[in-house]
Amino acid sequence: MSDNFLQKPFRFGSVFSGAGLQATDLGNSISNHIELIIFTRYGEHRHNSNFGCEIWELDFELIVSESLWEEKFRRSLLKSISAYESRIDRVDVEIHITEVENVYPLRRITEIKKKVDISVRGIIKTTGEKYFFNIALFLSPLST
Structure with a gap:
């Protein structure tokens, strides 16, 4: 496997100017x-x-049980990371869903969204270092 890793997003302007990625x-x-x-x-x-992963199918699914939704998404993501990210081992995925309410008083709007916190832990195979990844996504905008 190559030791050359590229930053995203790609800046193609630098490629055209000769600086490379x-x-x-x-x-x-x-x-x-x-x-x-x-x-x-x-x-x-x-x-x-x-x-990929199943979050796009789950996004529009009516969430009857948050714990079942979290577990279904966790298993989907764990399966995909284990299959397609071979540089880490002993992968553990945690999913937590919460509701976030934003109030916009000038427009008289209350917006409720589902926030999904995703944490991935593992061990980098080549170095033995601990690896940690965390991201938060917002789903299902509901406005009044």
């Missing part, structure tokens, strides 16, 4: 790849319809 470290590269897995819907990847 900006490099990043292994941990950042793993995080970028996990983000790609999270933000890719099953079937969206042209050459591998199994790449």
Whole structure:
């Protein structure tokens, strides 16, 4: 595997000016790849319809039980990370869903969203270092 990792987003202006793409470290590269897995819907990847995760199907699902929703998403993400991110081992995924309320008094609008906190832990295979990734997503805008 190559030791050259690229920063995202790509800055193509620097390529056209001859500077090339900006490099990043292994941990950042793993995080970028996990983000790609999270933000890719099953079937969206042209050459591998199994790449991605189930959050896009779950986003529009009526959440009857938050714990069941969290577990279904956790298993989907764990399966995808284990299959497609081979640079980390002993992967553990935690999912927590909460409601966030934003009030806009001037517009007389209250907006309720589901916030999903995602944490991924593991061990980087080549170095033995602990790896940690955390991101928060907002789903289901509900406005009044």
